Amino acid sequence: MVAVIGDPVAHSLSPVIHNAAFAHLGLDWVLVALPVPDGAAPAAVQGIRALGIRGTSVTMPHKAAVIAELDELTHDARRLGAVNCVTRSGDRLIGDNTDGAGFVAGLVHDFDFDPAGASCVVLGAGGAARAVVLALARAGAASVRVVGRTPANVAAAAELAGERGAVGTPDSVDSADLIVNATPVGMGDGAALPCDPERIGAGQIVADLVYHPLTTPLVSAALRRGARSANGVSMLVHQAAVAFTHWTGEDAPVEAMYDAVGAHIGGVSGDLSSKR
Numbered sequence: 001m002v003a004v005i006g007d008p009v010a011h012s013l014s015p016v017i018h019n020a021a022f023a024h025l026g027l028d029w030v031l032v033a034l035p036v037p038d039g040a041a042p043a044a045v046q047g048i049r050a051l052g053i054r055g056t057s058v059t060m061p062h063k064a065a066v067i068a069e070l071d072e073l074t075h076d077a078r079r080l081g082a083v084n085c086v087t088r089s090g091d092r093l094i095g096d097n098t099d100g101a102g103f104v105a106g107l108v109h110d111f112d113f114d115p116a117g118a119s120c121v122v123l124g125a126g127g128a129a130r131a132v133v134l135a136l137a138r139a140g141a142a143s144v145r146v147v148g149r150t151p152a153n154v155a156a157a158a159e160l161a162g163e164r165g166a167v168g169t170p171d172s173v174d175s176a177d178l179i180v181n182a183t184p185v186g187m188g189d190g191a192a193l194p195c196d197p198e199r200i201g202a203g204q205i206v207a208d209l210v211y212h213p214l215t216t217p218l219v220s221a222a223l224r225r226g227a228r229s230a231n232g233v234s235m236l237v238h239q240a241a242v243a244f245t246h247w248t249g250e251d252a253p254v255e256a257m258y259d260a261v262g263a264h265i266g267g268v269s270g271d272l273s274s275k276r
């Protein structure tokens with residue numbers, strides 16, 4: 001048994017993705033969603049230990065709160081101060097953050113794009129942005145500029161990319177190979193866009209981490225401007241794929257995971273459509 005803990009957790013896609021993967025491989029495993037209220041992360045981790053739960057996806061509001069309860073953290077989890085995946089190894093619970101690795105794997109899947117040497121812009125400076133910044137720098141991006149509204153958050157996120165990180169401005173988008181929307185802007189709020197679409201052009205890749213609506217205002221605008229673009233389904237699937245491998249030791253059946261998400265949320269969008 002594996003679990004996802006969060007509040008709210010009823011709409012988490014983790015059960016959909018992982019249970020489809022277990023079924024696809026014929027593994028006698030199940031993932032269940034466990035609502036854990038804010039403040040109850042320590043008790044939940046004790047429960048995970050007592051019940052011998054093999055793996056746990058961690059979502060809001062517990063990504064930082066579980067850290068003090070774990071035995072070990074990966075490099076990414078420590079740098080980011082956030083855990084989204086707990087794996088039991090013997091008696092030990094190990095916390096990782098699989099979002100960044102999942103994001104980069106999604107870039108390869110959607111666009112056959114390797115960030116090495118690329119000029120990247122990340123819009124937003126929250127948890128998802130930080131994971132993406134760290135992963136892009138590790139993947140060898142030439143530069144990672146962070147553009148956001150709260151200067152302290154932007155500077156802290158940019159710092160994660162070391163000397164290749166910088167605080168960007170709205171016009172940083174003009175010269176970027178890759179533009180990532182890591183803000184919630186465009187999520188079910190009509191036509192709002194996280195950057196000026198006039199700055200987007202052919203030859204650029206625009207990755208929106210938002211996937212509700214399926215074709216986000218940014219993906220629509222980017223495709224209209226001749227850029228390649230896709231929503232956040234790939235990051236969702238690939239971060240889960242990394243967790244799946246941590247827990248089971250098996251390669252994740254990524255295409256079965258995409259199929260399950262697509263069937264649940266009504267399809268995929270942008271460049272991802274041509275891959276499915």
Ligand code: NAP
Binds near residue numbers: 183
């Ligand atoms: P978060 O930690 O709350 O960070 C949100 C960031 O967006 C912050 O930097 C915030 O600015 C900025 N922001 C919020 N509203 C804004 C606005 N109206 N205009 C400009 N900037 C705004 O959230 P998160 O966990 O990073 O998630 C961000 C988005 O990514 C969400 O839509 C989430 O659903 C999506 N996401 C997708 C995946 C996936 O697998 N596809 C994974 C994780 C997250 P401040 O710094 O000023 O607060």
